[in-house]
Amino acid sequence: MMQYDLVARPLGISETLGTSSLDPRWKPLAERDTNADGTFVYGVTSTGIYCRPGCPSRRPRADRVRFFETTTEARQSGFRACKRCRPDAVGLAQPGVEAVRRASAYLSTHADQPVTLAHLARVTAMSPHHLQRRFKAIVGLSPSNYRRGGAGMSIGYSTVSSALGQVLVAATVDGVCSVKLGDSETTLVRDLRREYPSAEIRANKQTRTEWVKAILQHLRGAEPSLDLPIDVQATAFQWTVWRALQRIPYGETRAYAEVATAIGQPKAARAVARACATNPVCLVVPCHRVVPAAGGTGGYRWGADRKKRLLAVEEKRR
Ligand SMILES: [Zn+2]
Structure with missing residues (x-):
């Protein structure tokens, strides 16, 4: 049956691929891959029957195969359902x-x-x-x-005034998903919606007030350790860096290279800097405690001045 190894160029697939392409659906068909059941059906022009990919019946010739996204389409094109694999029983009325x-x-x-x-x-x-x-x-x-986009996420947020300006705290039932600092409440809320365009976002709903309270206390220097659950999507590397930042004691700072060494990747100082810059939950992950080795407090997503003041408060309360 070597003919099946030749390039299959089935008819009727121009809507999904250029006709010159090898249709990727040929492979699961040829292998009778039952995992592909429910993703498409194929009709065989010589028999007028359509099957699911995992059908145990004899493999058809490639030039006699037509692929369909739905069993409905297959029927509309004049094919009948195979009695052996019963393609309509795998939920393909809703293709894929x-x-x-x-x-x-x-x-x-x-x-x-x-x-x-x-x-x-x-x-x-x-x-x-x-x-x-x-x-x-x-x-x-x-x-x-x-x-x-945070599809399926339900996010509640609160904004409060603080010595550092407006603070936005957003959370799901599982943890804090965004902490932002800024001058304008409107801008912070707009940024949050941009960050989670598909989430359901509501003001003053569901945000755990004790989490907001803890963050405000922390800003005042009253609650040095901020240990709140975090609910964000991140790479394994980002998590590693963020956890290392959480281990920097209140009132202390580290250079990027020191954090890189602390996580066992001394050459990753630049990547550490990026992980700091993309931290979505400032304060909860204290990225402000990482400073340039050359001196000074360095940049901060929420303003270099805010970073300076944060560090000054910590220095005083230490
Ligand atoms: Zn069949």
Whole structure:
């Protein structure tokens, strides 16, 4: 059956791929990969029957295969359901549901790692383009926005005035997901919405008031150690750096290179600086305690002046 190793150029796929491309759905079909069931069906033009990828029946010739996203499409094109694999029984009326479910589950269980669309496509045995399209159709978001945008997250926030200006504290039921400092409440709220475009965000709801209180106390220098749960998506490296920052004692500072050494990666000072700059929960992760080795207090996402004042308060209360 060597003919199946030749380039398959099935008809009727121009809507998902250029016709000159090898359709990535051919591989799961040829391997009778039951994992691909629920992601597409194929019709065989010589028999007029459509099957799911894992159908145990004889493999069709590549030039006689047509791929369909839905069983409905297959029927509309004049194909009948295979009695052996019963393709309508795998929930394909809603095409790709199973693959999209797997993709979103994979994104959730790999929240601390970068996942590319290509990788996700391999996990789900779909072409990247196809997966992107189905994901969007079913979830309403692209996979990356699903991951980035906080889809399914319910966030409550509070803004309060402090000696350092406005403080915004946002949290889910699981932990603090954003702490911002600024001059304008409006700007801080807008930034929060930009950070989590797909989340459900509400003012003064659900934010655990004791967390806000703890942060305000901390700003006044009354509560040196701030030990609050954090609910953000980050890479494993970012987590490592942030945990190292939380171990810097109140009132002390470290150079970027010192933090890099502390996490066992002495050459990663630049990456440490980036992890500090992208810290979404200032104060809870005290990135202000990292300073340039050359002296001075260095930059701060929320203003160099605020960093200076934070460090001055800590110095006094130490
Ligand atoms: Zn079949």
